[in-house]
Amino acid sequence: MKKIFQTYGSLVALVILLVLNFMFMRGTFFGPENIRNIVTQNSPTGIVAVGMTLVIIGGGIDLSVGSMMVLVATLGLLALNKTGNLQTGTLGATIVTICHSRFGWSFEQIGTFIAAIVTVAGGAALGLVNGMVITSGRIAPFIVTLAGLISYRSVALALAEGGEIRSSSATVFSKIAMGGVPIPGTSNGAGGQILIYWPIVIMIVMVIWGSFILNQTKFGRRLIAVGANEQAALYSGIAVHKVKWATYSFLGLCTGIAALCQASKFNSVSTSGLGLYMELDAIAAVVIGGTSMRGGRGQVWSTLIGVLILGIITNMLVLYGVSVYWQGCVKGAIILIAVLIQRGKTE
Amino acid sequence: MLKIQGLTKRFGATLALSALDLEMEEGEVVGVIGENGAGKSTMMKLLSGVHQPTEGSFSWMEKTVHYKNPAEAMNEGIMMVHQELNLIPTLSAEDNLFLGREQTTFGRLDRKSMSAKAEALLQKVGAQFSPKTLCEDLSIAEQQLVEIARALLFDAKLVIFDEPTAVLSQVETDRLLDLIRELRDQNVSVLYVSHRLTEVLQLCSRIVVLRDGVKVGDFTPEGHTEADLAALMVGRDLKDIFPPKPTVQDQVVFQVSGLESGKWAKDVNLSVRKGEILGLAGLIGAGRTESSEAIVALRPRDPSTRLWMNDTPVDPKNYQQAIKQGLSYITEDRKGKGLVTSMSVEDNIHLASMDRTYPGKTKREVTTDWINKLGVKVADPSLPMTSLSGGNQQKVSIAKWLATEPQLLILDEPTRGVDVGAKAEIYRLIADLAAEGLACIVISSEIPELLGMCHRVAVMREGRIMGELTGDELSEVNVMKLAAGVTA
Numbered sequence: 119m120k121k122i123f124q125t126y127g128s129l130v131a132l133v134i135l136l137v138l139n140f141m142f143m144r145g146t147f148f149g150p151e152n153i154r155n156i157v158t159q160n161s162p163t164g165i166v167a168v169g170m171t172l173v174i175i176g177g178g179i180d181l182s183v184g185s186m187m188v189l190v191a192t193l194g195l196l197a198l199n200k201t202g203n204l205q206t207g208t209l210g211a212t213i214v215t216i217c218h219s220r221f222g223w224s225f226e227q228i229g230t231f232i233a234a235i236v237t238v239a240g241g242a243a244l245g246l247v248n249g250m251v252i253t254s255g256r257i258a259p260f261i262v263t264l265a266g267l268i269s270y271r272s273v274a275l276a277l278a279e280g281g282e283i284r285s286s287s288a289t290v291f292s293k294i295a296m297g298g299v300p301i302p303g304t305s306n307g308a309g310g311q312i313l314i315y316w317p318i319v320i321m322i323v324m325v326i327w328g329s330f331i332l333n334q335t336k337f338g339r340r341l342i343a344v345g346a347n348e349q350a351a352l353y354s355g356i357a358v359h360k361v362k363w364a365t366y367s368f369l370g371l372c373t374g375i376a377a378l379c380q381a382s383k384f385n386s387v388s389t390s391g392l393g394l395y396m397e398l399d400a401i402a403a404v405v406i407g408g409t410s411m412r413g414g415r416g417q418v419w420s421t422l423i424g425v426l427i428l429g430i431i432t433n434m435l436v437l438y439g440v441s442v443y444w445q446g447c448v449k450g451a452i453i454l455i456a457v458l459i460q461r462g463k464t465e
Numbered sequence: 466m467l468k469i470q471g472l473t474k475r476f477g478a479t480l481a482l483s484a485l486d487l488e489m490e491e492g493e494v495v496g497v498i499g500e501n502g503a504g505k506s507t508m509m510k511l512l513s514g515v516h517q518p519t520e521g522s523f524s525w526m527e528k529t530v531h532y533k534n535p536a537e538a539m540n541e542g543i544m545m546v547h548q549e550l551n552l553i554p555t556l557s558a559e560d561n562l563f564l565g566r567e568q569t570t571f572g573r574l575d576r577k578s579m580s581a582k583a584e585a586l587l588q589k590v591g592a593q594f595s596p597k598t599l600c601e602d603l604s605i606a607e608q609q610l611v612e613i614a615r616a617l618l619f620d621a622k623l624v625i626f627d628e629p630t631a632v633l634s635q636v637e638t639d640r641l642l643d644l645i646r647e648l649r650d651q652n653v654s655v656l657y658v659s660h661r662l663t664e665v666l667q668l669c670s671r672i673v674v675l676r677d678g679v680k681v682g683d684f685t686p687e688g689h690t691e692a693d694l695a696a697l698m699v700g701r702d703l704k705d706i707f708p709p710k711p712t713v714q715d716q717v718v719f720q721v722s723g724l725e726s727g728k729w730a731k732d733v734n735l736s737v738r739k740g741e742i743l744g745l746a747g748l749i750g751a752g753r754t755e756s757s758e759a760i761v762a763l764r765p766r767d768p769s770t771r772l773w774m775n776d777t778p779v780d781p782k783n784y785q786q787a788i789k790q791g792l793s794y795i796t797e798d799r800k801g802k803g804l805v806t807s808m809s810v811e812d813n814i815h816l817a818s819m820d821r822t823y824p825g826k827t828k829r830e831v832t833t834d835w836i837n838k839l840g841v842k843v844a845d846p847s848l849p850m851t852s853l854s855g856g857n858q859q860k861v862s863i864a865k866w867l868a869t870e871p872q873l874l875i876l877d878e879p880t881r882g883v884d885v886g887a888k889a890e891i892y893r894l895i896a897d898l899a900a901e902g903l904a905c906i907v908i909s910s911e912i913p914e915l916l917g918m919c920h921r922v923a924v925m926r927e928g929r930i931m932g933e934l935t936g937d938e939l940s941e942v943n944v945m946k947l948a949a950g951v952t953a
Contacts, residue, residue: 334574336567343553343564350551353515354565355536414555 127460128407128423135430147437150304150312160429161317162187162376164422167400168321168328169245169369171421174404175332176365177345177413178252178259182266183400186244186370187377187393189270192277194237194378195387199286201229226290233291237381238374244270245370249363267397271389278389285385294382317379321422324372328418331368341365346414402449403428406456428452466491466654467512467623471521474507481507483678484521489623492652494645496669496686498660500698504678505658509625512656513545514538526622536565542622546612546629554601558592558611559583561600562618586614590644605750606637613644616653624648625656630664631910632749635949642668660698662691676700706889707917711900714739718904719774719792719873721760725767729755731928737873737904742895744919745908746944752928753908754797757875761787761794774872788817791872795862797881797908803862804850810836811846813861818868835864839894856887863894874898875906880914892918912941926950 139147147153166183173180202225204211217223223231244266251262285291298313306312332338343351344361352358376396381387407424409416431452435445467489474482482504489495499505510516512523514532522529525541532538535545552561562583568575583596592610600608609629616624626645630638645655645668659665665672666686674682674697682697699706716739724733729752737743745753758764760772762781772779774790781787796802804813811832823831832846839860843853850858859879866874876895880888895918899905909915915922916939923933924947931947934940945951 335572336569336574339556339560339564339567339574342556346553346555347551350553351564353535353547353551355534355539356565414553 128420128427128456131456132423132427132430135427139430139434147433150301151306152433154301154312154314154318156429156433157318157321157426158315160425161315161321162379163396163399163403163428164321164425165317165324165372165376165379166369166396167403167421167425168324168418169365169372170400171404171407171409171416171418172328172332172341172365173259173369174401174409174411175345175413175416176341176362177348178362178365179401179411180245180248180263180266180366180369181260181397182244182248182263182270183369183373184393184396184398185267185270185274186241186373187380187396188387188389189274190237190240190244190374191377191381191387191392192274192283192389193240194233195283195285195381196277197236198229198233198291199283201225201232202286224290226287230287230291230294233285233381234294234378237378238371241374241377242367242371245373246363246367248370249366252366253359253362263397271393274387274389278387280389282389283387285381287385292382292385295379296383317383320375320379324375325418325422332418337361337364342414344413399428402453405453408456408460424456466493467523467525469512469521469523472508472511472518472523473520474504474511474516475519480678482511485675485680487673487680487683489654489656491622491654492649493671494649494655494657494669496665496672497656497658497675498662498665498672498694498698499675500660503675503698505675506627507678508675509545509627509656509658512538512623513543513625515545539565539619539621542620543625544616544619544621544623545625546609546616546627548627548629548631552600552608552611555599557597557599558587558594558603559596561611562586562596562615566619582618583614586617587611589617590614591640605632606634606641609633609641613648621653623654623656625658627658628660629657630659630661634748635945635951638664662694665694666691674698706892708893708896710742710918710920711740711896713741713920714902717773717776720772720776722771724756724759724770726755726759726764726770728752729764729928730759730766733925733928733930735906735923735930737906739902739904740899741921742899742905742907742919744915744922745906745925746910746912746915746922747925747948749910751925751948753925754877756925756928757794757877757906757908761792761875763794788869788871791870792875793817793866793869793871793873794875795866795877795879797878799855799858799862799882804858804865806850809847809849810841810843810853810861813850814846814864814868817865818870821868821870831868835868839864839867840890854884854887856883856890859883859887859891860894863891867898871903873904873906875908877908878910879907880909880911888914912944915944916941924948 170180170183201214204214214228217228218225248263248266251257252259295315295317298315299319300311300313302311304312332341340351340356340361343354343356344358348358377393380392403424404421405411406427407417407420409421428449431448432445435448469485469487472482472485485508497505497508507516511518514535514537517531517533522531524530525543530541553564556564559580563579568579580596587596587610590610590613592607592614594603594607600611603611629641633641642664645657648655657665657669666689669686672682672684672686673680674694676698717736718739720736722734724730733756735743747753755764759766762783779790781790781792800806805816811829814832814835815828829846836843836846841857841860841864843857850861853861879891883891895905895907907915907919921933921935922939922944924931924944926948931950934943
């Protein structure tokens with residue numbers, strides 16, 4: 119019984135929260151559009167938190183994700199904007215021209231495609247760098263990723279000279295975040311149906327993928343072993359370094375995807391604002407979901423619940439008209455309460 | 466099968482193992498005995514690929530091998546069952562079995578097939594628990610079975626046991642020894658490292674004795690007794706290393722009644738007189754350390770517990786209060802909890818008594834007094850703790866707590882990780898302190914040391930005092946019986 123409560127504690131909290139909402143503000147909260155909006159707003163956090171869960175289960179931490187987001191999004195948009203005006207005769211221009219004439223893609227589509235690749239692959243690559251510095255340099259993950267937190271955003275700021283980079287794609291690039299699947303039987307009041315935006319779909323796919331990795335693969339087993347007892351994992355013949363590389367790289371991939379969604383939503387990158395405090399929100403969601411910061415224990419789906427709990431509470435505060443300034447205080451309290459409840463159960 | 470030639474390992478200036486030669490046949494059970502620091506663990510760690518030899522080599526299955534890590538040794542059939550078990554607490558028994566050798570179909574774990582195999586293997590080693598149980602929920606003996614099943618799964622040809630029975634009850638020990646005999650009958654070679662001489666005599670077809678990194682004996686058990694094995698291990702007669710027991714005075718310094726602290730202490734009653742040394746025996750996890758921590762308020766204790774110092778009731782709420790009331794506790798975890806190893810010897814000595822003033826004396830003079838009184842071998846007190854040997858570090862720990870002017874001193878495993886010579890010095894030191902009127906409680910897992918040093922020995926099991934032994938009752942067998950919960 120204790121174990122069941124421990125495992126599903128975050129789920130119970132979510133249900134209680136929904137019931138509270140139902141009792142006090144059913145009209146506003148339970149509108150399909152409000153729910154869709156809550157999930158949409160929190161899906162980048164959700165996507166990052168999937169990777170963060172794996173890193174934390176593996177006994178690590180990554181503080182660099184927020185800054186990494188802005189850097190890879192900046193690189194992606196720079197690549198996008200470059201696609202339209204490449205110098206003729208260069209290799210890049212030739213490839214773009216071939217794609218354009220052979221497959222009938224517009225320059226905007228090609229640019230969006232390249233931006234997506236650069237952003238996502240860039241994230242995975244930076245994550246791998248984090249992992250390699252941690253293992254080869256034997257430096258604590260906290261310190262390595264703290265350096266990332268400080269430096270990645272600085273590079274983005276330098277590239278954009280402290281400002282904003284606007285996408286040169288008028289319609290295509292923004293479709294990544296603003297397109298989606300229509301919900302049958304709903305109306306958005308403008309003659310169309312309410313869309314489940316792509317970021318929501320992507321988040322669900324990532325949660326399923328992350329859960330599969332953790333629970334159904336060799337790699338997941340070894341990740342838990344590394345997080346719970348690195349020495350024992352080593353003595354069991356596990357390549358501990360490679361497990362860490364892969365985990366940080368996976369988190370980088372998640373971060374890249376989240377960055378792509380955010381950049382697409384605004385169709386621009388604000389180098390001082392995008393991804394700010396993302397590392398804290400993602401870690402908070404993992405903690406609320408009940409994953410142990412000491413490693414070796416946790417679930418991806420419960421992190422998703424952590425994301426939703428944070429999102430719903432923020433939304434409730436907005437609906438209640440609580441000042442934005444107080445929201446951080448409430449979130450902080452929620453984190454402490456979540457940890458206290460979970461510790462009470464294990465003792 | 467196994468042929469070791471001139472195997473040598475140095476750690477810095479310390480020679481841990483010196484030019485060891487040893488041969489082993491298929492299906493042979495060889496016992497390796499020796500004191501702490503004799504080189505047993507080093508030898509095992511060299512064979513299982515944890516460490517690499519400084520000089521010399523060994524051949525396995527007619528081939529000279531140089532293992533860079535445990536995985537390589539495992540792949541060639543050499544497995545080690547570690548003393549501090551190497552299982553992942555948050556994974557189930559079956560997941561632990563297959564860790565590093567998971568079976569998959571199209572990248573997905575093949576749970577069914579692994580479960581079936583795990584069940585069969587665990588049954589074979591006599592496990593009574595479900596393969597799905599998390600390892601953190603298994604007892605130490607059960608975890609050991611998982612490790613042995615793992616050796617079977619990996620098709621090990623040589624299994625090295627490191628002090629496997631140190632934490633087992635008698636029944637569990639017997640079962641383990643039977644299992645090892647079964648392994649032997651299946652032509653698996655076994656290296657059995659232990660300092661339980663009875664078991665080694667019973668089980669092994671050959672016994673190797675190590676002392677200070679050197680092989681000092683290699684013979685069949687016939688015609689040997691525990692006494693001569695012990696003498697060979699220590700290199701001198703055991704009786705010589707214990708000083709005479711000091712005289713006990715009448716005054717009861719410390720008394721605890723009905724100590725309760727979770728599962729670790731259940732109705733524990735103890736009292737110590739002035740000048741008395743009380744031993745606290747028991748298996749690992751019996752609650753000796755935890756009870757002591759509860760006494761000095763390092764761990765919560767039930768409010769119903771009653772404590773007296775010199776017949777005055779006391780109730781320390783935290784360690785600071787306990788120290789003021791004359792209680793002190795020297796931890797078993799010297800490096801982790803006892804000393805700040807990066808700080809100097811002098812600072813460590815004063816660490817627990819920084820508020821104390823010494824009129825007319827400088828701090829350095831006080832330090833020097835302690836160093837001389839306890840015989841700490843250090844050139845300069847401002848050197849860091851790391852420059853000291855284990856025995857000298859332990860003396861500094863004792864000095865640190867004596868500086869708080871305690872009336873009761875609890876010493877938890879005071880000779881752990883200390884060489885034989887330093888052990889004798891620590892025994893003498895404790896006897897001298899008692900003779901000066903200090904009441905001492907000594908916790909130790911080495912029963913001979915308790916018998917040699919203490920006036921009385923209280924034996925704990927599962928948080929309870931199972932009995933107290935004095936005078937003629939003080940024997941290893943009696944202590945073990947109480948510790949293992951054997952009534953007969």
